[in-house]
Amino acid sequence: MISDHRGVPVRTGRAAVNGTKLHYRTAGSGPVLVLLHGVPKTGYHWRHLVPKLTARHTVVVPDLRGLGDSAHPADGFDCATMSDDIAALMAHLGHDTYTVMGEDWGAVVGYQLAARHRDHVEALVFAEALLPGFGFEDHTALTHENVSGGMFLWHLGFYFQPDVPEMLIAGHERELLTYMLKDERSYPDTATADAIEEYVRCYSMPGGIRSMLAIYRAMLVDAEQNREAARTRLDIPVLALGGDAFIGDRNEAQMRLLAHEVTGHVFEAGHDLAEEVPDEVADVLLTFLTDRLA
Helix, strand or coil, rough: CCCCCCECEEEEEEEECEEEEEEEEEEEEECCCECCCCCCCCHHHHHHHHHHHHHCCCEECCCCCCCCCCCCCCCCCCCHHHHHHHHHHHHHHHCCEEEEECCCCHHHHHHHHHCCCCEEEEEEEEHHHHCCCCCCHHHHHCHHHHHHHCCHHHHHHHHHCCCCCHHHHHHHHHHHHHHHEEEEEEEHCCCHHHHHHHHHHHCCCCCHHHHHHHHHHHHHHHHCCCCCCCCCCEEEEEEEEEECCCCCCCCHHHHHHHHEEEEEEEECCCHHHHHHHHHHHHHHHHHHHHHCCC
């Protein structure tokens, strides 16, 4: 269960938008902030951060297309389409302007949301992601530098191969998700039993693993979309967040290619900042929102 700053459970719902159905949670009041999770997670990833925000912000926490308790459509897993999902959801909920915070694949979707829906996105927080078309692919190579530096993303090639990953993962969702969630963190104990149970529940549902793999398999399309979007730099404030044990200051370096006004911060953490160091993330995030959106 996710609660607000008063300990009250957040409101939940489902909305039919952009040809699919998204599950979402919402709470709080004030300027609107939408939180987009990555893979292999769901909106539950933000459970520690939400109560630190709701006293000052309205928070919307969707499960991305095909993930969590959202529907599992046959297609539409490129990040531009997934960003249109979120824009349609926010319009459905009556939010005309908002800040977007994304992590991992949610950050890639968040960038596309800011690029495609410029009149609605006031600021972007880009956390722990490599952007297709801007360096992501480089870390799939079997090189000494990637392996020794902890950034050999071996699973991307595996997931891209049709049919074989489905065959090997079926019945082993718990083992895969537990390994991925703990391996990429500086503080593996923050991948708590309740979180793992929730992620395994969602990714074990019919269509769960298929949808996850479809997101990775759209990466070459995403790269073209991102290169096209980058032809016009973002003119909104951008906060780039990294964990020093994973993507680190590469987040800021990427965003400086794509936006005019970028602030960076690197935490002593791994890949899953909102679960590993939520207090520190909240402090940096709230300061950014106060300073940039006042």
